[in-house]
Amino acid sequence: MFSKILIANRGEIACRVIRTARRLGVKTVAVYSDADARALHVQMADEAVHIGPSPVGESYLRGDKIIAAAKETGAEAIHPGYGFLSENPDFVDQVVAADLTFIGPSATSIRAMGLKDAAKRLMEKAGVPVVPGYHGEAQEIVVLASKAREIGYPVLIKARAGGGGKGMRRVDDPDDFAEALSGARREAKTAFGDDRVLVEKYVDKPRHIEVQVFGDNYGNAVHLFERDCSAQRRHQKVIEEAPAPGMTPELRAAMTEAAVTAAKAISYSGAGTIEFIVDASQGLQADRFWFMEMNTRLQVEHPVTEMVTGVDLVEWQLRVASGETLPKTQDEISLNGHAFEARLYAEDATKGFLPATGTLHHLKFPDVPPQDASMRIETGVRAGDSVSPFYDPMIAKLVVHASSRETSLAALRDVLAGTEVAGSTVNTAFLAALASDRDFSAGDVDTGLIGRHQDALTALPLPDSTAVAAAAFAASGLNERQASNDPWSGISGYAHFHGLEREIRLKYGEHEVPARLMTGTDGAAVRLYGEIVKRAAVKDQRVARWPGHVTVFEGAVGHTFSVSDPLGRADEALAGTGSLRAPMPGLVKVVRAAKGENVTKGQPLLILEAMKMEHTIAAPHDGLIADIAAEGEQVSDGTVLVKFVEEA
Numbered sequence: 003m004f005s006k007i008l009i010a011n012r013g014e015i016a017c018r019v020i021r022t023a024r025r026l027g028v029k030t031v032a033v034y035s036d037a038d039a040r041a042l043h044v045q046m047a048d049e050a051v052h053i054g055p056s057p058v059g060e061s062y063l064r065g066d067k068i069i070a071a072a073k074e075t076g077a078e079a080i081h082p083g084y085g086f087l088s089e090n091p092d093f094v095d096q097v098v099a100a101d102l103t104f105i106g107p108s109a110t111s112i113r114a115m116g117l118k119d120a121a122k123r124l125m126e127k128a129g130v131p132v133v134p135g136y137h138g139e140a141q142e143i144v145v146l147a148s149k150a151r152e153i154g155y156p157v158l159i160k161a162r163a164g165g166g167g168k169g170m171r172r173v174d175d176p177d178d179f180a181e182a183l184s185g186a187r188r189e190a191k192t193a194f195g196d197d198r199v200l201v202e203k204y205v206d207k208p209r210h211i212e213v214q215v216f217g218d219n220y221g222n223a224v225h226l227f228e229r230d231c232s233a234q235r236r237h238q239k240v241i242e243e244a245p246a247p248g249m250t251p252e253l254r255a256a257m258t259e260a261a262v263t264a265a266k267a268i269s270y271s272g273a274g275t276i277e278f279i280v281d282a283s284q285g286l287q288a289d290r291f292w293f294m295e296m297n298t299r300l301q302v303e304h305p306v307t308e309m310v311t312g313v314d315l316v317e318w319q320l321r322v323a324s325g326e327t328l329p330k331t332q333d334e335i336s337l338n339g340h341a342f343e344a345r346l347y348a349e350d351a352t353k354g355f356l357p358a359t360g361t362l363h364h365l366k367f368p369d370v371p372p373q374d375a376s377m378r379i380e381t382g383v384r385a386g387d388s389v390s391p392f393y394d395p396m397i398a399k400l401v402v403h404a405s406s407r408e409t410s411l412a413a414l415r416d417v418l419a420g421t422e423v424a425g426s427t428v429n430t431a432f433l434a435a436l437a438s439d440r441d442f443s444a445g446d447v448d449t450g451l452i453g454r455h456q457d458a459l460t461a462l463p464l465p466d467s468t469a470v471a472a473a474a475f476a477a478s479g480l481n482e483r484q485a486s487n488d489p490w491s492g493i494s495g496y497a498h499f500h501g502l503e504r505e506i507r508l509k510y511g512e513h514e515v516p517a518r519l520m521t522g523t524d525g526a527a528v529r530l531y532g533e534i535v536k537r538a539a540v541k542d543q544r545v546a547r548w549p550g551h552v553t554v555f556e557g558a559v560g561h562t563f564s565v566s567d568p569l570g571r572a573d574e575a576l577a578g579t580g581s582l583r584a585p586m587p588g589l590v591k592v593v594r595a596a597k598g599e600n601v602t603k604g605q606p607l608l609i610l611e612a613m614k615m616e617h618t619i620a621a622p623h624d625g626l627i628a629d630i631a632a633e634g635e636q637v638s639d640g641t642v643l644v645k646f647v648e649e650a
Contacts, residue, residue, distance in 0.1 A: 003026060003027075003028065003320065003321070003324050004028050004078045004079050004103070004320065004323075004324055005028065005029065005078065006028065006029040006030070006031065006048075006075070006076055006077045006078060007019075007023060007028055007029075007030060007031070007077055007078065007079045007080065007081055007105065007320070008030075008031040008032075008033065008068070008071060008072040008075065008077035008079070008080050008081070009030060009031065009032055009033070009043070009047070009080075009081050009083060010033060010062070010068045010080050010081065010082050010083065010086065010087055011062070011081075011082060011083025011084070011085070011086055011088075012033075012034065012035075012038055012041065012043055012062065012083075012382065012393065013041070013043065013382030013383075013393070013394075013396070014380045014381050014382035014383075014396070014398065014399065015083040015084055015300075015302075015382075016032060016043035016046075016047075016083060016382065017042055017043050017046055017380075017381070017382050018316065018380055019081050019083065019316055020032075020043065020046045020047055021046075022314055022316040022317050022320070023316075023320070025317075026317060026320065028320065029048045029049075030046075030047045030048050030049075031047060031048065031049045031050070031051060031071065031072065031075045031077050032044050032046070032047035032049070032050040032051070033050070033051050033052075033053045033061075033062070033067075033068055033071055034050055034051075034052060034053065034061075035052075035053065035054055035055060035056045035057075035058075035060075035061035035062065035392070036052075036054070036055050036056045036061075037056035037388075037390045037392055037393075038056075039052070040387075041382065041383075041387070042381075042382050042383060042384055042387070043382055049075050051071035051074065051075065053067040053068060053071060054067060056390065056392045057392060058086065058392065058393070062086045062087075063086060063087065065087055065090070065092075065093040065096050065097075066096070068080065068087070069096060069097060069100045069102065072100070072102055073100060073102075077102070078102065078103060079102060079103035079104070079105050079323060079324075080097055080102055080103070080104055080105060081105040081106075081316075081319070081320075082104070082105070082106055082299065083299075083300070084299050084300055084301065084302060085394070088106065088298075088299040088300075089112055089116060089297070089298050089299055090112075091109035091110075091112040091113045091116065092109075094106070094107075094108065094109040094112060095109050103323055103324070104323070105272070105319050105320065105323040106272045106273075106298070106299060106319070106323070107217075107270055107271050107272045107274065107298050108269075108271060110268070110269075111268045111269065111270050111271070111298060112298045114268045115268065115295070115296040115298050116163060116298070117162045117163055118137070118160060118161075118162045118163075118200055118294075118295050119137035119138065119139075119162050119198075119200045120137075120162075121293075121295060121296060122135075122137045122200075122293065123137060124267065124268070125264055125267070125293045127267075128263055128264060128267040129263065130260045130263055130264050130267075130293045131260070131291065131292045131293060132292050132293045133202045133203060133205070133279060133292040133293070133294065134153060134202065134203045135149075135153055135157075135158075135200060135201055135202030135203055136149035136150075136152075136153065136200060136201045136202075137200050141198050141199070143179075143180060143183060146159075146179075146183060146199070146201055147176070147179050147180070147183075149201050150173065150176070150179055150201050151176065153201060153202070153203050154203065155173065155174055155175065155176065155204075156172055156173060156174045156204040157172075157173050157201050157202060157203060157204055158170060158171070158172055158173075158201070158202045158203075158204050159171045159173060159179075159182055159183055159186045159199050159200075159201055160186070160199060160200055160201075160202060161186065161189070161190030161193070161194060161196070161197075161198075161199055162190075162196065162198045162199060162200050163190065163194040163195075163196040163198070167234075167236055167237020167238050168189050168190065168193040168194070168237075169186045169187070169189045169190030169193060169194070169197075169199065170186060170237050171183070171185055171186045172204055183199065185616070186199055187199060188591070188592070188616070189616055192591075192611060192616075205279055205281050206281070206283055207281065207282045207283040207448045207450070208232070208279050208280065208281065208282070208448055208449045208450075209230065209232045209246070209279070209280040209281075209282045209286070209447070209448050209449070210230070210231045210232045210234065210239075210277065210278075210279060210280075210294075210449055211228050211229070211230050211231070211232070211246050211249075211257065211278050211280050211291070212228065212229050212231060212275045212276060212277040212278060212297075212301075213225050213227070213228050213229075213257055213258055213260075213261035213275065213276045213278070214226040214227065214228075214229065214273070214274075214275055214301075214304070214307045214315075215261050215262060215264075215265040215270065215273075215274050215275070215276055216272070216273055216274070216315070216318055216322070216328060217265050217266070217269075217270040217271045217272065217274070217322075217328075218271055218322045218326070218327050218328045219271050219322065219325065220327055221266075221269070222327060222328050223262050223265040223266050223270060224262065224328060224330070224331070224332045224335060225258040225261050225262050225332070225335075226307050226311050226313060226315075226335055227244065227245055227254070227258065227307065227310065227311065227335075227337050228244065228245055228246050228249065228254065228257060228258070229242055229243065229244045229245075229246070229301075229303055229306055229307060230242065230243050230244070230245070230246035230247060230447070231303060232447045232448050232449050232451070233436060233442065233447055233451060233452060234449050234452065235355055235452045235453070235456075236355060239302070239303060239345065240344070240345060240433070240436065240452065241342060241343065241344045241345070241414075241433065241436060241437065241442075242303035242306055242342070242343045243306060243340065243341065243342045243343070243407070243410075244306040244307055244309070244310045244340070244341050245310065245337060245340065246286075247407060247445030247447065248285070248286050248445050249286060250286055250287075250288070252287075252288040253280075253286050253287065253288045253291065255288075256288040256289075256291070257278060257291055260276070260278075260291075260293070261276035261278075264276050264293065264296060270298075271322060272298075272319055272322055272323065273299065273300045273301075273304070273315050273318065273319055274296055274297060274298050274299070275296065275297040275301045276293065276296050277293075277294045277295050277296065277297065278291045278292060278293060278294060279291070279292050279294050280292075282448055300315060300316070300319065302345070302399070303343050303399075305341070305343055305378060305380060305399060305401045306341040306342065306343045306401065307341075309339070309341035309376070309378070309401060309403035310337055310338055310339055310340065310341050310403065311335055311336070311337065311338070312338065313329075313330070313335070317329075339403055339404055339405045339406070339410070340403070340404060340405070340406055340407040340409075340410040341401065341402065341403040341410060342401070342402050342410055342411060342413075342414045342437075343399050343400070343401045344399070344400045344401075344414060344417075344418065344433045344437070345396055345399055345433075346396065346397045346398045346399070346400060346421065346423070346428060346429065346430060346433065347395050347396050347397065347428065347429045348360065348389040348395040348396075348397055348426045348427065348428055349395055349427065349428070349429050350427045351429050351431070351432035351459070351460040352460050352461075352462060353585070354617075355429070356585055356586065356617065357391075357395045357586055357612060358389065358395065358426050358427040358428070358586065359388070359389045359390065359391050359395070359426065359586060359587065359639065360388070360389055360425050360426030360427070361386070361387070361388045361389075361425045361426070362383060362384075362385055362386065362387050362388070362389065362397070362423060362424075362425045362426060363385070363386070363424055363425035363546070363548035363549065364385060364422060364423065364424035364425060364546035364548055364553065365383065365384065365385040365387075365397075365422070365423055365424075365425075366385075366421070366422040366423075367379045367381075367398070367400075367417075367420070367421055367422075368416070368417055368420035368421065371402070371413070371417075372402070372412070372413040372416040372417065373413075374404055374405070374409055374413070375402050375403060375404040375409060375410060375412075375413035376402070376403045376404070377400075377401065377402050377403075377413070377417055378401040378402075378403075379398055379399075379400060379401070380398060380399040380401060381397065381398035381399070383397055383398070389426050391586060391587035391588070391612060391639075397423065397426075397428065400414065400417050400418065400421065400433075402414045402417055407445065411437060411443060414437050415434060415437050415438060415558075418430055418433055418434040418437060418558040419434065419557045419558045421558065422544060422546060422553075422555050422560070423560065424546040424548050424551070424553035424560060424562065425548055428560070430558045430559075430560065431462055431558050431559045431560070432459055432460055433558070434557065434558030434559075435458070435459045435460075435461075436452065436459055439451070439455060439458075439459065441455070462559060463559060464510075465510065465554065465556070465561040467530050467531075467533055467535055468535060468539060468540055468543065469543065469554045469556055469561050470508070470510075470515055470517065470528075470530055470535075470554075470563075471517070471528040471530060471535035471539070471540050472540040472543035472545050472554045473508055473515075473517075473545070473552045473554050473561070473563040474506045474508060474515075474517040474519060474528045474530075475519075475526070475528065475537060475540060475545075476545045476547045476552045476554075477506050477508060477547070477552050477563070477565045478506055478519050480519075480521075480526055480537070503518050503519065503520050503529070504518065504519050505517070505518055505519075506518065506519050506528070506565075507565065507566035508552075508563045508564070508565060508566070509563065509564045509566065510561070510562075510563050515530075515563065516530070516531065517529070517530055520534075525537055525538070543555075543556075544556075550564060550565055551563065551564050551565060552565060580645065580646050580648050581642045581643075581644065581645050581646065582607070582619065582621075582622060582642070582643050582644040582645075582646075583640050583641060583642055583643060584610060584619075584637045584638065584639060584640060584641045584642075584643050585610075585617075585619075585639070586610075586612045586617075586639050587612060587636075587637065587638045587639050588610040588611055588612030588617070588636075588637060589610070589611045589612070589634070589635070589636055589637075590608055590609075590610060590611075590631045590632065590633055590634065590635045590636075590637060590643070591608075591609045591610065591611040591616060591633070592608060592609040592633060593607075593608045593630060593631065593632065593633045594606050594607055594608060594609070595607045595608070595621075595627055595630055595644075596627065596630065597627055597628065597629055597630055598626070598627065599626070599627050600624075600625070600626050600627075601621045601624065601625060601626075601627060602621065602624050603620075603621055603622065603623050603624050604620050604621060605620060605621045606618050606619070606620050607619050607620060607621055607627075607630065607643075607644055608630070608631065608643060608644075610637075610643075619643060619644075621644075623646075625646040625647065626646060626647040627644060627645070627646060627647070628645040628646055628647045629644070629645040630643065630644050630645075631643045631644070
């Protein structure tokens with residue numbers, strides 16, 4: 003076993019690796035950028051090395067700096083986590099050339115599976131079923147469009163490098179092919195440095211089921227059963243589970259055999275995932291699954307596999323990379339119970355899952371697991387940390403395990419209901435709605451489920467009078483008063499013969515909330531639209547007060563109110579409709595309109611690249627453009643992107 007390793011990653015996966023390494027007595031070295039100087043993974047590691055500015059291209063993607071940090075600190079091996087350099091074969095070669103061990107597969111294996119088209123040709127040769135499509139070298143639009151017609155619409159355009167839904171477009175109409183191809187190529191080039199694509203048949207009711215495989219350096223390979231990752235939005239996984247609901251013994255046998263065959267075909271060593279697409283239009287059948295791609299690394303959703311098998315996959319990674327054989331044979335690996343993982347993101351589900359930033363002024367997870375279940379919170383942040391625009395906006399992974407799917411899903415709902423985040427917009431309510439969705443609860447899930455139910459899943463209930471009153475009490479400062487024997491300390495003021503009233507200026511979204519706080523010797527109350535809510539009625543409400551705001555938690559929903567400074571003045575410039583502002587920090591990737599152009603409501607004006615995704619900014623109304631941002635311009639949250647000519 004190694005005595006010291008360096009972790010070439012950040013956030014929750016770095017913390018996850020550190021925990022296992024510490025249990026095994028292995029010392030750890032963290033690396034960090036400017037933005038992560040006070041990050042949790044830096045504090046948890048035995049040592050930490052600064053590797054550059056906040057942008058990933060100047061820090062976490064600098065393999066030379068990471069290798070230098072490993073040599074400087076005496077680390078014997080490098081664990082890549084996932085993302086960043088984890089599937090970069092050139093980096094693996096550099097690690098090996100530096101006389102260090104890469105905790106993962108060989109560069110040869112990564113290259114074999116790194117390009118989707120070549121990987122599918124390899125899998126066909128090995129006898130693994132693949133999705134019908136075009137996986138050739140020609141990239142001219144006339145060739146690709148012709149192949150799409152041969153395959154038959156709808157089709158998927160997919161980046162041949164990378165994954166995670168980047169560089170992927172569904173096309174239903176031949177007339178839309180050229181624009182979709184342009185967008186897929188542009189996004190693929192940004193994400194992977196490779197704009198080549200392949201074209202595949204789109205499966206009508208697709209399930210995304212993947213098999214965890216593990217190999218060693220002695221020719222051994224096993225599977226650790228399957229995970230279902232069909233609950234996706236914009237090709238990004240949301241809730242994963244193991245095992246797959248509705249899985250039949252026949253399909254499991256066929257799929258796991260194909261996965262192990264795929265791993266052995268490239269002499270795979272380490273943790274990997276074989277991803278399959280399954281046609282669920284007529285139920286799960288053993289002849290209706292196809293190889294999509296292999297992820298030659300540890301997956302984000304690996305905890306659900308660990309929960310149902312009792313295997314620590316990071317420990318296996320360290321043991322295999324240090325020269326040991328696989329800790330268990332196939333017969334010794336068994337499936338136990340059911341597990342779910344929900345990805346808690348800083349994002350606004352009501353605005354198309356727009357990534358969010360902000361400071362996590364309040365962050366609290368349940369202290370004890372739900373009844374009849376176990377719980378695991380995987381996170382790399384604490385209260386007070388910031389969600390940076392430079393990296394993926396995931397805050398935590400909420401993982402539960404129980405004896406049955408029904409009990410495990412109920413536990414997930416409980417954990418979501420007990421999770422509190424304030425300071426950034428998060429997707430907790432959306433996750434809870436999905437976990438309670440009728441089809442999802444029944445296990446009738448496919449990759450289109452969220453899209454079909456999106457309006458219902460992202461709709462947020464309005465706060466009731468109790469929640470508003472709780473916000474008013476918190477904003478007034480009454481909740482923060484210290485206990486005292488002085489009878490006058492329990493009230494905020496004193497007046498002869500009558501109680502004291504004062505206005506509490508709250509806003510919920512764009513709406514003013516007329517709340518008046520009443521205090522007197524008989525206690526405090528809030529007057530709302532003529533209704534009076536006494537303080538005792540809100541004593542059990544969960545509330546977080548943070549600068550300029552109050553968030554009231556009702557189950558998994560967080561209602562955030564802004565608290566107006568009674569001496570302050572509204573910024574009328576922000577309230578006007580004469581400009582369109584950036585919803586988040588990012589790069590203006592493409593500009594599709596020009597100064598002096600008349601545009602119509604909903605017309606795409608520009609594409610903003612932020613948090614590794616492209617976001618189309620459309621005209622909120624008809625108008626004449628007075629000015630528009632330039633391509634290549636780096637903008638911050640709130641920067642004016644488009645100015646419209648004001649009507650006289």
